[in-house]
Amino acid sequence: MDWTKAKNILIIALLVTNLMLLGVYALRAAQRNGDNDEETQRRILTEYNVFLETEIPRRPAPMAVLFVRPETEDAALIEKALSEQTPIPDDGLEALLNAANDLLERCGLMTENTKPAPPFETNGGTTVIRYRDVFDGIPIEESHILCAIEAGRIVRLSRKWYTPLELNDTKGEILGPIEALMRLLPEKDKDEPFVVKNMELVYRVSPERPVAEFPVGDTALPAWKITDNKGTVTYIAAYAQ
Amino acid sequence: MNTRTALAERLKNILLVVLVLSTILLLYFLWNDNASAGFRIPGAGAGNAETIPVEDVLYPERVIVNFGAENYTVTSETASLWYGAEGSDEPAFMRAMQTFLASDNIAVGAISKEDFLDVMRARSIRADFSFAIPAAEFCSAFELPRPAAINSIDVFTGVAYSEASPESLLLCDGFGDRYYRLAVDGDAGFKDIIAFVETAENASYYPLRTFSGVENDTMLPLEASGTLTALPYARNIDPSDEDDAERLRDMTRTFFGKSFDFTRKITEGNGTIVYMYGYGEKVLVINRDGSFEYSAAEAGRGGTADFFGALTTALSFVASHGEPEGRATAQKRIYLKDARSSVSDGQRTYGFSFGLKLDGHTVHYADSEPLTVEVTGRAVRYYKRDMIDAPAREQSGETPAGAAFAPFDLLTEHFARIYGALLEKGLAAPLENVSDDERVFERVAEMVTGLSSGLLRPAETLSRDGFTVQSAFADERNLLPVWVLSVGGVDFYFDFYTGAPAGYYGE
Numbered sequence: 001m002d003w004t005k006a007k008n009i010l011i012i013a014l015l016v017t018n019l020m021l022l023g024v025y026a027l028r029a030a031q032r033n034g035d036n037d038e039e040t041q042r043r044i045l046t047e048y049n050v051f052l053e054t055e056i057p058r059r060p061a062p063m064a065v066l067f068v069r070p071e072t073e074d075a076a077l078i079e080k081a082l083s084e085q086t087p088i089p090d091d092g093l094e095a096l097l098n099a100a101n102d103l104l105e106r107c108g109l110m111t112e113n114t115k116p117a118p119p120f121e122t123n124g125g126t127t128v129i130r131y132r133d134v135f136d137g138i139p140i141e142e143s144h145i146l147c148a149i150e151a152g153r154i155v156r157l158s159r160k161w162y163t164p165l166e167l168n169d170t171k172g173e174i175l176g177p178i179e180a181l182m183r184l185l186p187e188k189d190k191d192e193p194f195v196v197k198n199m200e201l202v203y204r205v206s207p208e209r210p211v212a213e214f215p216v217g218d219t220a221l222p223a224w225k226i227t228d229n230k231g232t233v234t235y236i237a238a239y240a241q
Numbered sequence: 242m243n244t245r246t247a248l249a250e251r252l253k254n255i256l257l258v259v260l261v262l263s264t265i266l267l268l269y270f271l272w273n274d275n276a277s278a279g280f281r282i283p284g285a286g287a288g289n290a291e292t293i294p295v296e297d298v299l300y301p302e303r304v305i306v307n308f309g310a311e312n313y314t315v316t317s318e319t320a321s322l323w324y325g326a327e328g329s330d331e332p333a334f335m336r337a338m339q340t341f342l343a344s345d346n347i348a349v350g351a352i353s354k355e356d357f358l359d360v361m362r363a364r365s366i367r368a369d370f371s372f373a374i375p376a377a378e379f380c381s382a383f384e385l386p387r388p389a390a391i392n393s394i395d396v397f398t399g400v401a402y403s404e405a406s407p408e409s410l411l412l413c414d415g416f417g418d419r420y421y422r423l424a425v426d427g428d429a430g431f432k433d434i435i436a437f438v439e440t441a442e443n444a445s446y447y448p449l450r451t452f453s454g455v456e457n458d459t460m461l462p463l464e465a466s467g468t469l470t471a472l473p474y475a476r477n478i479d480p481s482d483e484d485d486a487e488r489l490r491d492m493t494r495t496f497f498g499k500s501f502d503f504t505r506k507i508t509e510g511n512g513t514i515v516y517m518y519g520y521g522e523k524v525l526v527i528n529r530d531g532s533f534e535y536s537a538a539e540a541g542r543g544g545t546a547d548f549f550g551a552l553t554t555a556l557s558f559v560a561s562h563g564e565p566e567g568r569a570t571a572q573k574r575i576y577l578k579d580a581r582s583s584v585s586d587g588q589r590t591y592g593f594s595f596g597l598k599l600d601g602h603t604v605h606y607a608d609s610e611p612l613t614v615e616v617t618g619r620a621v622r623y624y625k626r627d628m629i630d631a632p633a634r635e636q637s638g639e640t641p642a643g644a645a646f647a648p649f650d651l652l653t654e655h656f657a658r659i660y661g662a663l664l665e666k667g668l669a670a671p672l673e674n675v676s677d678d679e680r681v682f683e684r685v686a687e688m689v690t691g692l693s694s695g696l697l698r699p700a701e702t703l704s705r706d707g708f709t710v711q712s713a714f715a716d717e718r719n720l721l722p723v724w725v726l727s728v729g730g731v732d733f734y735f736d737f738y739t740g741a742p743a744g745y746y747g748e
Contacts, residue, residue: 021268067506185423216510
């Protein structure tokens with residue numbers, strides 16, 4: 001047997017196979033990221049009277065559901081921390097943020113997922129520092145901490161929090177942003193323009209609950225959060241079904 | 242071979258190894274990519290072809306045999322009398338109906354209730370169902386001949402034969418108070434069933450009118466021997482038991498299929514676990530006691546189904562969702578207890594309730610049913626399962642406790658208490674003089690519709706008007722031997738041996 005010739009044939013066959021496999025993989029990746037460029041996507045949406053005043057997010061990779069634990073807060077501990085705070089030296093945002101961070105640390109509420117979410121609202125002398133619950137770069141909706149600061153003191157702290165526990169083992173394909181916007185179409189008046197101001201992927205714990213008990217465990221599912229120019233927020237379940 | 246050629250060969254070998262490994266890697270990536278690709282929700286129940294045959298669950302609630310001269314017996318072990326024992330040529334209703342319905346020139350006509358009751362006072366046999374069955378669909382479902390005469394009968398709840406009218410098969414619709422006579426030339430062919438029952442050892446029954454003085458044909462046993470004993474039971478699935486965790490997960494997966502991994506799971510503080518797909522399109526609630534309820538918002542697709550089509554869908558669902566045994570065993574079997582239908586938005590929904598028999602004894606739940614299924618179109622819209630397991634009788638170590646409480650004495654001892662409960666529920670008309678015991682007794686006796694024995698699973702808490710179940714009973718998780726006296730649509734439970742009240746349920 002001529003081993004040299006056999007090896008040549010094998011090498012060519014394997015090279016062709018690998019090139020084909022790479023081609024298929026690249027094609028799928030391209031499909032996942034959207035075959036059309038952003039301009040084409042915007043044009044398609046415009047035909048449906050949907051206008052985007054924001055960047056179109058990239059199609060995300062497959063995601064798993066996130067198991068979370070709804071938290072209750074220790075009101076006495078927060079009350080104590082509020083009463084023991086020292087006056088904030090100045091009213092610069094950085095100083096206010098540092099004071100809020102310090103309060104959260106003292107109450108044991110500052111975790112690796114607790115991220116400040118600017119811009120912070122100031123209204124009639126009250127500044128509200130808002131924190132989001134961000135897991136793996138994706139915010140968990142309905143999970144937030146608000147610190148209200150007046151005259152150099154934190155006067156209120158409110159918190160609704162879901163602690164992320166673990167991701168499920170199985171991942172599911174996620175809707176692309178254009179497909180998600182398309183799902184909005186049946187719900188909107190087709191003659192009325194719909195202007196998208198912001199669009200982001202979030203983990204959402206739906207407020208719908210079939211049993212009226214206090215949950216000790218819940219599940220956050222990926223959802224597209226779409227904010228229009230009137231400030232109305234719409235969520236689209238992000239699993240492609 | 243020179244050095245250059247040797248080097249080239251070595252490079253080729255290395256390249257081959259690299260290429261093989263990269264092929265494996267690329268195949269792995271592609272495989273993974275496919276595995277995480279989009280998913281679809283299969284209909285709950287898809288992927289499991291297991292089912293329970295209709296014959297396993299559909300049979301009469303009781304068969305009443307009149308041997309003549311006011312000599313009766315009643316049996317609740319009716320499956321073999323209805324279908325005939327497998328592999329035997331024993332006479333049975335279905336076998337006789339097969340021959341009867343194949344006859345030429347079957348005449349059909351409505352008869353009055355009085356006429357029906359009159360002929361049943363002769364030597365006769367009667368099979369009563371606890372639900373109404375569409376007559377024409379029944380013939381089609383069991384591949385019986387379907388003569389034109391059957392089309393004029395909507396539904397039936399009973400099939401009867403009397404030697405006073407030997408050429409006739411009688412059908413009755415107990416809910417609609419309609420009675421029909423189907424007649425052929427010659428004998429209808431049911432005589433052998435009476436003779437067959439007569440050869441066996443039978444408990445004597447008598448109509449209530451014999452001793453009570455009121456016109457009521459409800460059958461009561463003259464006496465009963467003590468063959469019922471308390472039976473310990475356990476939850477079929479215990480969510481708090483680690484050993485049941487995998488089984489529970491597998492069972493849950495059957496409701497959601499491949500979308501199970503993308504379904505919201507909520508654990509409530511009281512131990513209840515809720516699975517919710519989408520925004521309530523499918524909801525499964527697993528209660529702490531192991532019972533569970535499933536509802537699907539978008540059921541009903543896939544056309545309409547008739548009674549037996551819906552029943553088959555329900556049985557297939559039951560078999561593939563939570564009942565590992567699937568088919569009946571000698572020790573544990575389910576039976577069709579109630580069937581009803583309603584129409585909403587042009588779609589018919591069938592509701593089926595299934596009862597449970599352990600060791601041949603009917604298990605009565607004081608506060609629910611073992612299985613409830615609602616079918617719209619060809620899909621299950623609602624399913625509730627509250628099954629229990631009990632050890633085989635020989636393992637329970639119990640022995641029969643002696644003579645049963647005399648059935649008629651239940652009435653004479655408790656009629657005032659029963660009347661009070663019926664009054665409270667608005668099910669009995671108030672009497673002018675409630676201190677007139679004789680009148681109260683007659684009023685209650687007139688309303689009696691049945692008496693049977695069985696095992697009672699007490700409610701967690703049940704305390705009403707003197708019919709109190711001790712909480713200790715519920716804690717011990719014992720099925721209690723009871724008499725069940727049905728009066729005015731309410732089931733009253735009494736201890737089988739002492740006659741002590743043990744609660745009531747219904748209406």
